[in-house]
Amino acid sequence: MEILNMIHSGESPFDIIYHVAKRLEKESGEPGYAQYVEDQIRAVYGFALEHVKPMKDELRDVEERLRRIEESYKNPSFTEEEHTRIGFAITRHKKNIERLKDMIRKAEADHEDMTITKN
16 A cells, blocks of 8 residues: 555656555565665656656765765864864865756756656
8 A cells, every 4th residue: 555655646657666666665574675776766757767766866875975964074083084084075065966956957867757648
């Protein structure tokens, strides 16, 4: 019933697949299976096929990591070298965010949404 409820609620097909993968991971006892499925969805459907939803999910996660990294950068107990390394991570995350935003803009301009057309 969970899957039908997700469908009836208009959940993204990607979210439904991930939900099923989490259940399979739990039942099989195979840790990391759901994360692997999510990573593959983002790589294939997001980056390769340019579906917007997986790219927006990736953008959300990168922005959240950046927020946490920037917060930890403020910690005065880190050495100068550690602050430098954290600073590099901040720079890379910001560049990745811009890259993802550009990819999303391009995908939104060039592609139709993933919809199912009823005959």
